[in-house]
Amino acid sequence: MALFSAEGWLFLLRWFHFLAGITWIGLLYYFNFVQTPFFATAEPPVRTGMLAGSLVGRALWWFRWGAMLTFITGWLYILHMMFHGYGGVREFFASAYGWKIFFGGMLGSLMWFNVWFVIWPAQKIVIASATQVAKGGQAIAEAAARGQRSGFASRTNTLLSIPMLFFMGSASHLSMGDPRGPGAKIGALILLAIVMIATEVNAMKGTTGPGKKILATLNGTFWGGFILTAILYFGLAGLMR
Numbered sequence: 001m002a003l004f005s006a007e008g009w010l011f012l013l014r015w016f017h018f019l020a021g022i023t024w025i026g027l028l029y030y031f032n033f034v035q036t037p038f039f040a041t042a043e044p045p046v047r048t049g050m051l052a053g054s055l056v057g058r059a060l061w062w063f064r065w066g067a068m069l070t071f072i073t074g075w076l077y078i079l080h081m082m083f084h085g086y087g088g089v090r091e092f093f094a095s096a097y098g099w100k101i102f103f104g105g106m107l108g109s110l111m112w113f114n115v116w117f118v119i120w121p122a123q124k125i126v127i128a129s130a131t132q133v134a135k136g137g138q139a140i141a142e143a144a145a146r147g148q149r150s151g152f153a154s155r156t157n158t159l160l161s162i163p164m165l166f167f168m169g170s171a172s173h174l175s176m177g178d179p180r181g182p183g184a185k186i187g188a189l190i191l192l193a194i195v196m197i198a199t200e201v202n203a204m205k206g207t208t209g210p211g212k213k214i215l216a217t218l219n220g221t222f223w224g225g226f227i228l229t230a231i232l233y234f235g236l237a238g239l240m241r
């Protein structure tokens with residue numbers, strides 16, 4: 001039976017990858033499209049109740065573990081393609097498939113980093129603060145600032161999800177030529193590095209300026225995501241044959 005062949009096991013890995021991916025990104029969109037706008041106008045006791053009453057904590061559990069499983073299954077798949085599919089790192093990066101999935105995988109990995117090392121640590125403080133308030137105590141002083149930074153990182157992830165899914169899906173389903181030579185590979189790496197560093201610096205430090213403006217609204221976030229996709233796609237396609 002095909003399911004119990006090597007192809008079948010690989011397919012099961014992909015299946016778990018999508019399942020985990022939709023769990024993660026579904027909750028990311030819930031936070032950004034539903035919960036954050038709701039919190040912005042909700043009465044403080046309602047907000048505190050949702051935070052202290054573990055609604056947000058439960059959502060964050062599925063969110064961060066969905067991200068972890070997506071990340072692990074995604075990189076297992078890449079390693080498989082690199083060493084079994086293409087027969088080595090050099091061969092993998094001599095293909096357009098390798099570059100497209102690398103672009104998607106790296107953007108997804110940056111998002112995973114934001115979940116585990118920015119959003120979750122900040123949300124732990126926000127929840128602890130709300131729990132103290134619910135019990136009649138004082139709010140934790142840094143909770144508001146940490147919550148704001150986490151919101152910014154979460155908006156950054158929403159923006160990045162647009163090019164990330166474009167490259168993930170296009171790797172096998174939208175043809176592109178292979179890299180022209182070593183210069184093209186270096187160019188692709190520089191392009192990806194500039195985009196990743198600029199978005200991450202903005203997520204970590206940005207409080208004013210155009211970066212903040214783009215992420216301030218969902219409209220700006222969508223536009224930012226589609227424009228970034230175009231920059232990455234046309235940039236990469238320009239470096240390929």
Ligand code: HEM
Binds near residue numbers: 070
């Ligand atoms: C965290 C980093 C991620 C890595 C390293 C990664 C890696 C991969 C790899 C290697 C594939 C197989 C591509 C192929 O040969 O067709 C893949 C496919 C896929 N991934 Fe990811 N991925 C990541 C994040 C995500 C996320 C967050 C989602 C959100 C839903 C996602 C959704 C998908 C989908 C739908 C496919 C199937 C695409 C197709 O059949 O063409 N991935 N991913």
